[in-house]
Amino acid sequence: MRLTEKKIAAILRQEGYKLTPQRRAVLATICLSRDHLTPADIYEKVRHESPGIGLVTVYRTLELLARLGLICELHSSGACRSYSLRRPAGHHHHLICTGCGVVADFTKCDLSELAERLARETGFEIEDHLLEFAGRCQTCRTSSERSAKQGDP
Amino acid sequence: MRLTEKKIAAILRQEGYKLTPQRRAVLATICLSRDHLTPADIYEKVRHESPGIGLVTVYRTLELLARLGLICELHSSGACRSYSLRRPAGHHHHLICTGCGVVADFTKCDLSELAERLARETGFEIEDHLLEFAGRCQTCRTSSERSAKQGDP
DNA sequence: CTGACTGCAAATAGTTTGCATGACG
DNA sequence: CGTCATGCAAACTATTTGCAGTCAG
Numbered sequence: 001m002r003l004t005e006k007k008i009a010a011i012l013r014q015e016g017y018k019l020t021p022q023r024r025a026v027l028a029t030i031c032l033s034r035d036h037l038t039p040a041d042i043y044e045k046v047r048h049e050s051p052g053i054g055l056v057t058v059y060r061t062l063e064l065l066a067r068l069g070l071i072c073e074l075h076s077s078g079a080c081r082s083y084s085l086r087r088p089a090g091h092h093h094h095l096i097c098t099g100c101g102v103v104a105d106f107t108k109c110d111l112s113e114l115a116e117r118l119a120r121e122t123g124f125e126i127e128d129h130l131l132e133f134a135g136r137c138q139t140c141r142t143s144s145e146r147s148a149k150q151g152d153p
Numbered sequence: 154m155r156l157t158e159k160k161i162a163a164i165l166r167q168e169g170y171k172l173t174p175q176r177r178a179v180l181a182t183i184c185l186s187r188d189h190l191t192p193a194d195i196y197e198k199v200r201h202e203s204p205g206i207g208l209v210t211v212y213r214t215l216e217l218l219a220r221l222g223l224i225c226e227l228h229s230s231g232a233c234r235s236y237s238l239r240r241p242a243g244h245h246h247h248l249i250c251t252g253c254g255v256v257a258d259f260t261k262c263d264l265s266e267l268a269e270r271l272a273r274e275t276g277f278e279i280e281d282h283l284l285e286f287a288g289r290c291q292t293c294r295t296s297s298e299r300s301a302k303q304g305d306p
Numbered sequence: 307c308t309g310a311c312t313g314c315a316a317a318t319a320g321t322t323t324g325c326a327t328g329a330c331g
Numbered sequence: 332c333g334t335c336a337t338g339c340a341a342a343c344t345a346t347t348t349g350c351a352g353t354c355a356g
Contacts, residue, residue: 018310018355039345054313059346081345095277104275110267115286122257123291124248132283133268138276171330171335192320207338212321234320 003085005031008070015068025050026061030071036082036094093130097137104137156238158184161223168221178203179214189227189235189247227285246284257290 005027009019017023029045030037037045043058062083065071071083084105095104115126158180162172170176182198183190190198196211215236218224224236227247237258248257268279 013356016310020311020355022312052313056314056347057312060311095271095275095279097277104277106271106275111284114263118248118259118286119288122248122259123294124257124286124288125294126248126286126288128287130283130285130287131264133271133277133279134281134283135272135277135279141276141278166331169335173330173336175337205338208320209322209339210337213336 003031003070008065011068011070017064022046022050022053022057023061023064025053026058027065030065030083030085033084036084038082042083093132095133095135097135097140156184156223161218164221164223165217170217175199175203175206175210176214176217178206179211180218183218183224183236183238186237189237191235195236246286248286248288 005024008027008031009024012019012023025046026042028049029042033045039055039058039062042062043053043055046053046058062071066073066083071085073081073083093106095106097104111129111131115129118124119126158177161180161184162177165172165176178199179195181202182195186198192208192211192215195215196206196208199206199211215224219226219236224238227235227237246259248259264282264284268282271277272279
């Protein structure tokens with residue numbers, strides 16, 4: 001089951017953090033979006049709802065949520081920092097379209113064998129992993145085929 | 154076989170780029186280091202050899218080398234952009250120590266099965282992937298065990 | 307009430323751009 | 332020699348910090 005706005009709010013309270021309208025707004029924005037959002041994206045979206053909010057507050061809220069493990073950071077070549085709601089499975093991975101930038105998530109992956117082998121070979125104690133695939137999504141593939149036929153500029 | 158400074162120099166010439174002392178210096182630094190270096194790291198190292206070099210030149214050289222596919226970029230939470238020599242296998246992956254930041258590379262991984270499944274399920278045409286493991290290297294594990302016994306501050 | 311939170315402004319870090327000078331081929 | 336490359340300074344973007352006022356609990 002996915003983390004909901006209410007659940008996150010409850011966790012915040014439990015941890016002794018105040019639930020301000022600004023935090024609610026940031027939270028709502030992240031919960032409503034399935035994409036990964038940069039701080040600036042979130043700020044833009046949140047402004048509509050809470051016009052007075054400052055970008056600084058968005059940064060601080062993101063930092064807080066990330067620290068509590070409620071949202072996850074994504075690092076890719078394009079946007080260096082973006083966030084999305086954490087999936088309940090604990091971790092998940094990304095499939096990023098090089099055309100339009102859309103991010104699809106997937107959770108099922110079995111890297112345990114590889115992780116074990118690496119641990120043996122390198123002496124690392126492996127704690128986590130980040131796996132990202134890059135490619136072209138259905139939509140971009142279709143549209144580039146179309147424009148190829150038309151002679152794309 | 155690993156890419157050498159000479160080989161890269163030859164490739165640059167082939168591609169019609171000039172081989173200036175500054176580019177040589179940046180190249181030498183990257184080739185001599187097995188770690189991933191940030192632009193600032195490289196700048197610092199290169200300065201010793203070529204005191205007059207500008208940070209801008211380092212950026213431009215890195216961009217050039219990355220464009221030619223001779224070095225690869227790494228994106229991780231800590232340092233957002235760092236570079237290392239490309240491994241001959243085409244692509245490789247990283248094992249990053251959360252303690253000291255050391256990066257070990259590995260090349261052997263078989264994600265083709267997973268990639269195929271994802272392609273089927275999502276309609277993406279998968280072109281590339283990025284796999285990073287995070288953990289604690291042998292050295293950090295040893296030293297944290299030691300400091301744990303001493304009562305780490 | 308009161309400490310945590312916010313917003314502003316300014317500081318900082320990282321990266322890019324414009325332009326005159328210099329050097330590789 | 333001509334053109335590409337360099338270095339400086341300035342512009343720009345992204346993020347962090349200091350501080351006084353505000354508000355959730």
